[in-house]
Amino acid sequence: xxxxxxxxxxxxxxxxxxxxxxxxxxxxxxxxxxxxxxxxxxxxxxxxxxxxxxxxxxxxxxxxxxxxxxxxxxxxxxxxxxxxxxxxxxxxxxxxxxxxxxxxxxxxxxxxxxxxxxxxxxxxxxxxxxxxxxxxxxxxxxxxxxxxxxxxxxxxxxxxxxxxxxxxxxxxxxxxxxxxxxxxxxxxxxxxxxxxxxxxxxxxxxxxxxxxxxxxxxxxxxxxxxxxxxxx
Numbered sequence: 001x002x003x004x005x006x007x008x009x010x011x012x013x014x015x016x017x018x019x020x021x022x023x024x025x026x027x028x029x030x031x032x033x034x035x036x037x038x039x040x041x042x043x044x045x046x047x048x049x050x051x052x053x054x055x056x057x058x059x060x061x062x063x064x065x066x067x068x069x070x071x072x073x074x075x076x077x078x079x080x081x082x083x084x085x086x087x088x089x090x091x092x093x094x095x096x097x098x099x100x101x102x103x104x105x106x107x108x109x110x111x112x113x114x115x116x117x118x119x120x121x122x123x124x125x126x127x128x129x130x131x132x133x134x135x136x137x138x139x140x141x142x143x144x145x146x147x148x149x150x151x152x153x154x155x156x157x158x159x160x161x162x163x164x165x166x167x168x169x170x171x172x173x174x175x176x177x178x179x180x181x182x183x184x185x186x187x188x189x190x191x192x193x194x195x196x197x198x199x200x201x202x203x204x205x206x207x208x209x210x211x212x213x214x215x216x217x218x219x220x221x222x223x224x225x226x227x228x229x230x231x232x
């Protein structure tokens with residue numbers, strides 16, 4: 001399952017173009033995070049808005065939007081020196097996304113600023129469409145179309161892949177993050193108050209680990225036991 005997440009979109013035409021691209025390639029789960037209310041209403045009232053916009057869901061936070069997703073991939077126009085999350089070209093990212101088990105979320109940032117550092121911390125890794133260095137950014141609807149086309153391109157020609165266990169959902173990883181922060185604070189590895197930069201570093205660490213669903217459950221159980229013992 002593929003989910004497209006638009007973070008803070010502001011232009012109804014861009015929302016509509018993204019939804020149309022999704023419909024073109026057979027993807028129908030659109031999620032909007034902190035979207036501009038007027039833009040959403042205008043996009044949905046447009047002629048032939050279609051199934052994607054009619055069924056699009058809105059979320060107040062990115063964490064809630066990707067909580068049920070097993071792989072979260074962000075898009076960026078930045079180069080490898082500008083980001084702290086693993087970055088792949090679209091050509092490299094395509095096969096990795098095709099092999100994903102469970103729900104895949106592809107994140108697209110706002111038209112003006114793209115994805116923030118906070119947004120990127122929710123991603124397991126990032127992809128970049130290979131535009132020229134002098135003009136990196138793309139129109140939102142075009143970026144969605146190019147990324148989704150890469151997902152379906154030559155899909156019938158792919159060699160069969162061995163089954164892999166499903167990865168942990170973003171929600172499960174965030175629950176693990178809370179246990180980890182509490183444990184590290186109690187043992188004084190982290191000094192309170194816990195600041196945002198420490199949370200971002202730990203969340204990025206968990207994303208890089210690419211835990212399976214079973215591994216995440218096991219780690220949660222171990223940390224709960226540690227917390228119980230420390231509090232005795």
